[in-house]
């Protein structure tokens with residue numbers, strides 16, 4: 001996957017590229033900041049993964065079991081956004097990739113999320129082993145849901161009260177999928 005410089009709607013630029021060895025600390029800082037900024041992801045602010053699991057996932061990219069696209073701020077070297085897919089580890093699930101993504105608040109609403117999503121779908125389509133993409137989005141996260149529908153994901157179902165928020169309330173996850181095989 002080649003590096004690509006994107007110009008955002010507000011004129012700022014980011015470099016879009018695959019995560020590499022050495023990115024662990026920048027990805028870790030991004031996940032922590034995203035978890036602190038929103039309840040729309042599954043990470044509690046005080047429950048972010050440590051550096052080691054992030055480094056291990058980046059190492060899985062070479063074996064084809066993980067995909068991670070980062071948008072880097074070229075001025076600071078910080079991660080502005082990330083789109084990742086976890087590829088099924090079992091043989092019966094190895095054609096299927098589960099999406100997770102986010103853009104930090106300072107970089108939202110200038111087109112980065114939609115551009116990263118579309119680029120990642122193109123990359124998945126180019127992978128002959130992957131035939132299905134899936135994701136979950138929390139009920140009420142309507143702009144994310146619309147962004148996924150615009151990119152081609154379809155509604156498949158709902159996991160009722162599958163998420164417990166920090167204030168003790170429960171939320172449903174909406175399940176979405178896209179067939180990219182023949």
Ligand SMILES: CC(C)(COP(=O)(O)OP(=O)(O)OC[C@H]1O[C@@H](n2cnc3c(N)ncnc32)[C@H](O)[C@@H]1OP(=O)(O)O)[C@@H](O)C(=O)NCCC(=O)NCCS
Nearest residue numbers: 038040101102103108109110111112113114137143144147
């Ligand atoms: C969801 C998210 C990835 C979108 O990224 P983004 O860079 O802000 O998205 P874009 O600027 O590309 O906008 C995508 C679409 O959503 C709309 N949108 C984005 N943020 C919005 C907001 N706060 N309110 C209303 N619409 C919004 C845009 O108008 C755009 O629609 P369009 O294509 O019709 O113009 C980002 O807001 C985010 O990370 N949020 C917190 C974490 C999260 O919700 N992750 C998804 C978990 S499933």
